[in-house]
Amino acid sequence: MNRMKYLLGTLLLGALLFSCQQPQTPKTLATEFVQHLYALNFDAASKLMTSEGQALLQQTRQQLEQRGSIEESRARRNGQSADDVFDTQTFTETGSGDDVVVQNNQLRINLHKDGGDWKVAATSELVDALVNHPLYADAAQTAWNNLQGECDKRTKLVGDYATMRSSRGENTPELKALEAALRDCNSAKTGTAAERADYMIRQEKLQSALEKALSPAMNASADFTLNYIVQLSDYEQRIRTLKQQYGLAAAKAHVKDLPALP
Numbered sequence: 001m002n003r004m005k006y007l008l009g010t011l012l013l014g015a016l017l018f019s020c021q022q023p024q025t026p027k028t029l030a031t032e033f034v035q036h037l038y039a040l041n042f043d044a045a046s047k048l049m050t051s052e053g054q055a056l057l058q059q060t061r062q063q064l065e066q067r068g069s070i071e072e073s074r075a076r077r078n079g080q081s082a083d084d085v086f087d088t089q090t091f092t093e094t095g096s097g098d099d100v101v102v103q104n105n106q107l108r109i110n111l112h113k114d115g116g117d118w119k120v121a122a123t124s125e126l127v128d129a130l131v132n133h134p135l136y137a138d139a140a141q142t143a144w145n146n147l148q149g150e151c152d153k154r155t156k157l158v159g160d161y162a163t164m165r166s167s168r169g170e171n172t173p174e175l176k177a178l179e180a181a182l183r184d185c186n187s188a189k190t191g192t193a194a195e196r197a198d199y200m201i202r203q204e205k206l207q208s209a210l211e212k213a214l215s216p217a218m219n220a221s222a223d224f225t226l227n228y229i230v231q232l233s234d235y236e237q238r239i240r241t242l243k244q245q246y247g248l249a250a251a252k253a254h255v256k257d258l259p260a261l262p
Helices: 002-020 026-038 042-046 051-067 070-075 082-086 124-131 133-167 173-186 193-220 226-253
Strands: 092-096 099-103 108-114 117-120
Touching: 026 042, 026 082, 026 092, 026 099, 026 108, 026 117, 026 124, 042 051, 051 070, 051 124, 124 133, 124 226, 133 173, 133 193, 133 226, 173 193, 193 226
Parallel strands: none
Antiparallel strands: 092 099, 099 108, 108 117
């Protein structure tokens, strides 16, 4: 008898909890979709998508399988969760009616109400970003390392130039501004997205201060050797190219600590 009461109570509790469940919101659906697709759970992700998105997902899955096994691709995630990688707790919801957008600084997810239920109307860019995230993240990190490495080398060369000018007794406003820009660059950090963006701002200020400090010396053909001029000009061109390469890589990677640059 007690066992019968226990089973009956369990069934009633389950029915009560089921009746109290709220319909899934666009934000929770988008979060679940990101979790499934980042984990390469294609079947589960497909159930959350519009019919057009399902066809896109199937095509992407086939392309991934042509490059190797899905298990190998899952292993490249290194145990990271989608919530950590894409900062899903920061998702916000905008829009009304049958079309809503869920987004944060990394992802933009369109949702459409179909037959009373929300479905993800995924773009090819979104699917590509989630499925191939490790590849793009590695490429963006490499691009950043190349960019920062070149900037650091340029900073050291500018420091050598400023020291040479100072050792000759110069004390111009342009040289003082250059030395201040150098101190800012040497104290910069690059651990987070905000710090990396600030690092590049400081590098731009250094370039501006350098151009002002170089001008008198170049015109006078005195304190600045041709070797310095050539080297700094080469650095400027390489940094411009590497910044463009990094910008393209960061836009595809959607990594929270690798920001797109203006």
